[in-house]
Amino acid sequence: MSEAYALSIRVEDAPEKATLLYDAECGFCTYWARRWAMKIGDALQIVALQRRGDRFHAISQRDLLEAIHLVDVEGRVWRGAAAVYKAASLRARYRLPWWMYRYVPGFRQLSEWVYRLVANNRMTASRLTRWMRRELPDDVPK
Numbered sequence: 001m002s003e004a005y006a007l008s009i010r011v012e013d014a015p016e017k018a019t020l021l022y023d024a025e026c027g028f029c030t031y032w033a034r035r036w037a038m039k040i041g042d043a044l045q046i047v048a049l050q051r052r053g054d055r056f057h058a059i060s061q062r063d064l065l066e067a068i069h070l071v072d073v074e075g076r077v078w079r080g081a082a083a084v085y086k087a088a089s090l091r092a093r094y095r096l097p098w099w100m101y102r103y104v105p106g107f108r109q110l111s112e113w114v115y116r117l118v119a120n121n122r123m124t125a126s127r128l129t130r131w132m133r134r135e136l137p138d139d140v141p142k
Helices: 027-043 061-066 080-088 092-103 107-119 122-133
Strands: 018-022 044-048 069-071 077-079
Touching: 018 027, 018 080, 027 044, 027 080, 027 122, 069 080, 077 080, 080 092, 080 107, 092 107, 107 122
Parallel strands: 018 044
Antiparallel strands: 018 069, 069 077
16 A cells, blocks of 8 residues: 655654544534544544644644644644545545545546645535535534
């Protein structure tokens, strides 16, 4: 398995479980982090970047606010669409997008472009998610 899409940084305090770091002040981010945690199950833990404490300081606050990050059990750090697909791949039924990200020409670039488009328009994406799904919990910030 190619690891070419991991960031060049590693964290020294590798977690026992893959850890998805998300912005809890973003309702869209919170909704999708919780949803993926439910789908992936015990192999994934989610941690709000605002509650990370003394962990994962190799990743700057600025980077964490710009994109979701995944820290795997070996301390490798994934960002953006790569983090989403890598997290999803922890469950066998969701491995195809991760494989496509790594091996299908153009899929990585398209995925990162779409990720950036959504990340730059979180409020609109959150509204669309609420409108289409109507299942955002009341405690998710808007």
